Amino acid sequence: MYIQNRYSVQEQEDIIAFIKAHPFGIVVTHDGGKPIATHVPLRFHEETRHMTTHVSKANPQWKTIEGQDVLVILQGHDAYVSASWYGHEDVSTWNYQAVHLYGKATLFSEDELIADLAGMLREHEGDREQAIVWENLSESVQRQMKGIVGFRIEIEDIQATFKLSQNRNDADHERIVSELEKEGKPIADVMRKQRR
16 A cells, blocks of 8 residues: 555554454455455454454355455545645645555364354444344354355554644644534544544
8 A cells, every 4th residue: 555654654552443443344355367355344363463254155255365465454434625624725635544454364164263253243242231142143043154254364564544634734634623523524533633
């Protein structure tokens, strides 16, 4: 991913927090003729630096994924930034947050897939009053996992960019944030926190 220096994120704590806050992304591979991309739920395993996910068995992407270089794309909030919000003439732009993770993929065994699905349910169901956990699912529901294929991605490289009007002076930055707030854009809050 092309990243301008001023928008590059190097602080590992910020990158990890972003990854954890965005557990849905795009897995990109190549079938030998063209790129293939699938939108998937993701689990980040910080201690071992890998991600896990699954796709439908009907999705041909899994057949070419073993041992392949994989790109995982995570995207945060984004918004158009009008040049009319600056105190001087300039070009309009787009603010956004994105993280790219690169690594090798390995298909799961059935036991690994079950463990990963159970972990995903625990993470997302949490303390809900009627939490759905793997162990309490009926056998017929558990058997539905036969229709998916799971895999892990050993992360070898992480690239992150947060383009949040860091290049603007304080007055312009505040005006941009205020205008984005008026439009109900969540990135305004991200920008306000980042500027502190």
